Amino acid sequence: MKFAFVCFLLITAFIFFLVRSADASIHFYDRDPFREVGNAYLVFGGSEGALASRTTSPLTSASSVHDGRSYIRFENITFSRSKAAADKHSDMEQFTGLIQVVIFEASDRDNIGGSAYGGQRSICCTPDLAKLEDCKQGEVIRIPSATDVRWPVVLNIHFQGAELSSQMKDQEVFITKTGMYNLFFISCDQTHKGMTMSGKTFWKNPDGYLPGRMAPLMKFYVVMCLAYLLLSIIWLSQYIRFWNDILQLQHCIAVVIGLSLFEVILWYFEYANLNNTGIRPVGITTWVVTVGSIRKTLSRLLILSVSMGFGVVRPTLGGITTKVLLIGLTYFVATELLNITEYVGTINDVAGRARVFLVLPNAFLDAFLILWIFTSLSKTLEQLQAKRSTVKLEIYKKFSNALAGAVFLSVVWIGYEVCLFFFTFFFYIILIDLFV
Known part of the structure; x- marks a missing residue:
């Protein structure tokens, strides 16, 4: 009942914000x-x-x-x-x-x-x-x-x-x-x-006051909110059904799903506020990007831990825990700095120099994590094969295939981001050459 009430409040909030008018991008x-x-x-x-x-x-x-x-x-x-x-x-x-x-x-x-x-x-x-x-x-x-x-x-x-x-x-x-x-x-x-x-x-713009780069994102976040809401309902139903058999990793997955839903809701409200007032309050936008940075960091650390066999092959990460936490903290700081530079108080569609250069360490850390994940996953598969743990080996093979598919889609998206990055970068350089 409590969850249904929360869903009702969220849907009501969506309808309320959708019918409100906007003033300007100022x-x-x-x-x-x-x-x-x-x-x-x-x-x-x-x-x-x-x-x-x-x-x-x-x-x-x-x-x-x-x-x-x-x-x-x-x-x-x-x-x-x-x-x-x-x-x-x-x-x-x-x-x-x-x-x-x-x-x-x-x-x-x-x-x-x-x-x-x-x-x-x-x-x-x-x-x-x-x-x-x-x-x-x-x-x-x-x-x-x-x-x-x-x-x-x-x-x-x-x-x-x-x-x-x-x-x-x-x-x-x-x-x-x-x-x-x-x-x-x-x-x-x-x-x-x-x-x-x-x-x-x-x-x-003809249909509102959000900048051209941001205008399509309001509808996108409505769709994402509904998608995560559906995923949360399905996950919660299975969570309750198999409560006695829940693993510690599944608690972490529930936290990531909850953070994802919370993040897209905050993003929608942030864009709705910008669309209605023309201003991006620093406090609100900082909270939004911080929740997003936490979600991204936890999801990557969760995948890395699973690839190392945590919760399935080994009960703890042992001596490598410190390294995992250190890379997680570094990734959080890099992502937070990038997102604050890109979103907090920003209305212009042209990225500044700071954003251009903060993309590079973030991309390097993502590449490093992907390499570490697949290296750890390969070792875990070898251990399971040596121990002849057929059931766990089959689960990890499916996980490997799903992860490979996700990485492929990520590479496609990164390619798009790189093209967009260079377009923005060269456009910025042209402006500098013309007016500086």
């Missing part, structure tokens, strides 16, 4: 400084995957989350320059400083900036480039896209007179093509050194 800027890059000053505004709008009708107050519109909305964007920069102008002057908002899709990255006579690439138009690129000196070099001359989008904001601050008009830029979009705030004015900006941008 990027906040709090006095972010413009840093000098080549002949420009810039602030990175964000990078997300976005689907093309399914409608061209204007945005209204009655527009809903699933209105088919995809856009980036600017709200309360304020630029503040130094008093020294403002004092160089009089109150009677009209435009005394230009800031440009640049939005471009990944395939159009070469349409921003230019190079005179094969020299270093410049973001801002120089006298030489003004002749070659037909650009306006002191502004960002923009070459119209071959597919849509309106892109890349460049919005202009001006300081007036001797004002210390300038506010951008709240507006939306609609996404007309599916792709990875990047946002930069750029100034070509050398007097704007030390300038800062504040405000926020809302990034919306």
Whole structure:
């Protein structure tokens, strides 16, 4: 009865979160400084995957989350320059400083900036480039896209007179093509050194506000929750039925299944919260990734222990226990650091340098564990064959086949992850080459 009540609460929570509306994927800027890059000053505004709008009708107050519109909305964007920069102008002057908002899709990255006579690439138009690129000196070099001359989008904001601050008009830029979009705030004015900006941008997809990389995961975790819930019910029924014959290993399996169910539920709620608020609370996301790291560590140690014959061939691991616990602790720390870097407070779809390099030790530990597991499994099979333990040998052969199949699927998944890793890595390098 107690378990059935818990299931009822979980299903009710799912329905509650599914019917709630969402607000935005929000990027906040709090006095972010413009840093000098080549002949420009810039602030990175964000990078997300976005689907093309399914409608061209204007945005209204009655527009809903699933209105088919995809856009980036600017709200309360304020630029503040130094008093020294403002004092160089009089109150009677009209435009005394230009800031440009640049939005471009990944395939159009070469349409921003230019190079005179094969020299270093410049973001801002120089006298030489003004002749070659037909650009306006002191502004960002923009070459119209071959597919849509309106892109890349460049919005202009001006300081007036001797004002210390300038506010951008709240507006939306609609996404007309599916792709990875990047946002930069750029100034070509050398007097704007030390300038800062504040405000926020809302990034919306046609069917919600989750970033493109995360949007499909909500439905995925609903399916996973139901799958683990079904597995938990089946396991619990067998657990109760054969209670008197339960092995210590089966208690560990029950813990891993329970953690897996808890993890996917937390992940769904985390994405639902992000979808509804546009913010990833550090505390909630840290708890989610920690539960996931514990689950991954325990499941690997459990498979390693079974491969060594623990609970079936030998009652304890003996002197090797310390090594198993040490590799488990190392794997937990590596996984926790990777997951915190990848998920905690992260909205952008482009991975940072830290995530790129933390993938490598995690992958090395996974490979080491797989090698140790199969080496231990081979020794255990030899021992069972020597002792002629037919029943246990048959069980371990089935376990070996299942493990080999799981490893094969893991290798396929790792291949996909590696391809995705290198795509992300090179895209990140391209951005660095263009703007750093």
